[in-house]
Amino acid sequence: MKIRGAYIAAAVAAAIMIAFPAFLGAYPLNVARSVMTYMALAVSWDMLLRSGQISFGIAGLFGLGSYASILAVLRGGMDPLLSIAFAALVAGLVAFALGFAILRLRAMYFSITTLALMEIFRIIMHNLHDFSGGPEGVVLPEVIFGGDASALYWLCLGGLAVTIGASWYFERSKLRLALTAIRNDETSARSNGIDIFKYLLVAFVVTSTLQGMMGAIQVQSYGFTTPDTAFDANFTLLPLAMALLGGIHSTIGPMAGAVLLGIASEWLKLKIPYGHLVVYGVIIIIVILFMPNGLFGLARKAIRKAGGAGSPGSASNGSDAEEGAR
Amino acid sequence: MSKLSTTGLTKAFSGLVAVNDVSFAMEEGEILGIIGPNGAGKTTFIHLVSGILMPSSGRIEFKGRDVTYLPAHERSRLGIARTYQLIHPLENLKVLENVMVGAVFSRGKSLREARLSAEGICDELGLGGLDRDTAQLSILEIKKMEIARALANEPEVLFLDEVMAGLNSDETKQMIETVRRIAGERRMAVGVVEHVMGVIRELTQRVIVLEAGELIAEGPYEKVSKDPRVIEAYLGGAA
Ligand SMILES: Nc1ncnc2c1ncn2[C@@H]1O[C@H](COP(=O)(O)OP(=O)(O)OP(=O)(O)O)[C@@H](O)[C@H]1O
Ligand SMILES: [Mg+2]
Numbered sequence: 001m002k003i004r005g006a007y008i009a010a011a012v013a014a015a016i017m018i019a020f021p022a023f024l025g026a027y028p029l030n031v032a033r034s035v036m037t038y039m040a041l042a043v044s045w046d047m048l049l050r051s052g053q054i055s056f057g058i059a060g061l062f063g064l065g066s067y068a069s070i071l072a073v074l075r076g077g078m079d080p081l082l083s084i085a086f087a088a089l090v091a092g093l094v095a096f097a098l099g100f101a102i103l104r105l106r107a108m109y110f111s112i113t114t115l116a117l118m119e120i121f122r123i124i125m126h127n128l129h130d131f132s133g134g135p136e137g138v139v140l141p142e143v144i145f146g147g148d149a150s151a152l153y154w155l156c157l158g159g160l161a162v163t164i165g166a167s168w169y170f171e172r173s174k175l176r177l178a179l180t181a182i183r184n185d186e187t188s189a190r191s192n193g194i195d196i197f198k199y200l201l202v203a204f205v206v207t208s209t210l211q212g213m214m215g216a217i218q219v220q221s222y223g224f225t226t227p228d229t230a231f232d233a234n235f236t237l238l239p240l241a242m243a244l245l246g247g248i249h250s251t252i253g254p255m256a257g258a259v260l261l262g263i264a265s266e267w268l269k270l271k272i273p274y275g276h277l278v279v280y281g282v283i284i285i286i287v288i289l290f291m292p293n294g295l296f297g298l299a300r301k302a303i304r305k306a307g308g309a310g311s312p313g314s315a316s317n318g319s320d321a322e323e324g325a326r
Numbered sequence: 327m328s329k330l331s332t333t334g335l336t337k338a339f340s341g342l343v344a345v346n347d348v349s350f351a352m353e354e355g356e357i358l359g360i361i362g363p364n365g366a367g368k369t370t371f372i373h374l375v376s377g378i379l380m381p382s383s384g385r386i387e388f389k390g391r392d393v394t395y396l397p398a399h400e401r402s403r404l405g406i407a408r409t410y411q412l413i414h415p416l417e418n419l420k421v422l423e424n425v426m427v428g429a430v431f432s433r434g435k436s437l438r439e440a441r442l443s444a445e446g447i448c449d450e451l452g453l454g455g456l457d458r459d460t461a462q463l464s465i466l467e468i469k470k471m472e473i474a475r476a477l478a479n480e481p482e483v484l485f486l487d488e489v490m491a492g493l494n495s496d497e498t499k500q501m502i503e504t505v506r507r508i509a510g511e512r513r514m515a516v517g518v519v520e521h522v523m524g525v526i527r528e529l530t531q532r533v534i535v536l537e538a539g540e541l542i543a544e545g546p547y548e549k550v551s552k553d554p555r556v557i558e559a560y561l562g563g564a565a
Contacts, residue, residue, distance in 0.1 A: 195397075
């Protein structure tokens with residue numbers, strides 16, 4: 001069966017991922033961690049996107065998680081591993097509170113507000129000298145797990161696994177129906193019992209929690225952070241480009257995009273410093289202009305063409321024209 | 327007790343009063359026609375009772391309970407469902423999933439239960455090919471899908487806003503039968519908006535007539551259609 005095959009493939013992939021440290025050196029493990037971090041961010045960004053809300057705030061929640069974790073250890077003496085859960089919780093609670101204000105917004109207004117929030121978090125960390133270390137940031141006396149490359153890799157893989165699991169649940173449960181309905185047509189969603197705000201809040205809180213968790217894992221693995229590292233706009237830009245390239249509104253699309261772009265950017269970083277950023281910009285433009293459904297969308301189209309099944313009916317882009325006089 | 331009633335229901339859009347002081351009631355098992363010339367306020371009236379728009383003033387009661395300002399999703403859970411004059415398919419969901427949405431969120435069914443109930447309803451409406459994308463449906467099929475979705479909410483009151491518009495005469499006949507059957511089996515109160523008077527005559531026991539937002543006549547179609555005010559409203563609209 002098709003489904004059975006997919007499970008087996010996933011299990012094999014997971015086993016290989018878990019076994020990586022056995023046959024990879026420190027540098028490739030490092031690259032893998034970076035790819036996995038971006039992959040988790042790309043998948044989490046997509047999870048909210050399934051409701052139609054485009055967040056530019058990934059870096060904000062990632063940075064918030066970083067700071068919550070490092071400060072909990074440094075100022076509160078918390079166990080580093082526990083601080084990751086704590087940071088995820090903080091990000092989730094902040095998203096919950098903010099959600100009441102910003103989830104009434106739609107489209108551009110929502111996106112711009114999330115971008116602004118990221119900047120506000122950064123400025124706060126910049127200016128709370130005594131508590132957050134100000135512009136110079138903070139350093140931990142010791143990296144988690146004594147900096148053991150394999151342990152750090154597994155920690156990051158764990159964060160990614162939680163994210164993929166959550167995304168899988170989003171795809172398998174009634175959340176998919178709710179979020180897709182909200183994205184396609186809010187009027188129709190409301191008429192069929194969907195509490196739009198509730199589902200947007202769930203999606204926003206869950207994805208923010210995941211982003212905060214990944215920030216915490218990152219900061220514990222490096223042992224230091226500054227406002228400019230924690231809230232680096234790349235943590236917003238790269239996941240976005242990865243998800244768009246692979247194919248949005250799915251778990252597998254952003255994952256594939258992250259592998260491709262993540263590895264390509266490592267290579268480019270070595271060739272031309274900062275060149276990878278230009279490449280990201282170009283990819284975003286090309287994808288948006290020529291392949292709005294990403295690589296997986298192209299593949300699906302090719303399969304459909306080869307099979308000759310189904311009508312070519314253009315996927316109508318839902319413009320929710322409200323009723324009125326004709 | 328009436329299933330649904332309004333008193334003095336009014337909706338003003340910055341100056342234009344689209345629904346003006348409308349009081350009416352709908353009873354169990356009744357098929358009510360809602361007619362009036364273009365722009366009379368029929369669709370706006372349905373938006374108000376289903377919670378898609380909030381009224382400027384007046385009161386809406388569902389089985390005696392005040393629901394005037396209740397959000398739309400809560401009204402659909404209580405038992406008020408509707409279709410739209412301009413179709414509202416969820417284009418990234420399959421046909422069956424479109425229908426399931428009503429069962430999952432209004433009735434709180436699990437995906438499994440919702441699938442079964444949606445299949446049953448589609449079968450009842452003669453809608454097949456449930457694994458298709460909505461873009462592949464004919465206009466008749468889309469309308470059936472939207473009725474099926476509304477029925478999946480298991481409503482006690484259902485509004486159908488021009489579900490026959492765009493259908494040919496055979497399809498219209500079929501749809502009239504369908505509406506009569508689903509209304510009878512479920513003992514629902516059904517409000518039907520149509521411009522084709524033949525449909526209204528065949529389907530409804532009673533009609534209300536709106537003109538420029540006001541309720542100007544009420545009664546069996548045969549009587550109302552002879553009312554001078556109604557004739558005037560239609561002729562005035564056509565002139
Ligand atoms: N959102 C809105 N803002 C401003 N005016 C509106 C709005 N919606 C409807 N109207 C106006 O309210 C009046 C009633 O419109 P409505 O759509 O309810 O009429 P209708 O009876 O359904 O007409 P039709 O038979 O053409 O469908 C019209 O004059 C329309 O232009
Ligand atoms: Mg109308």
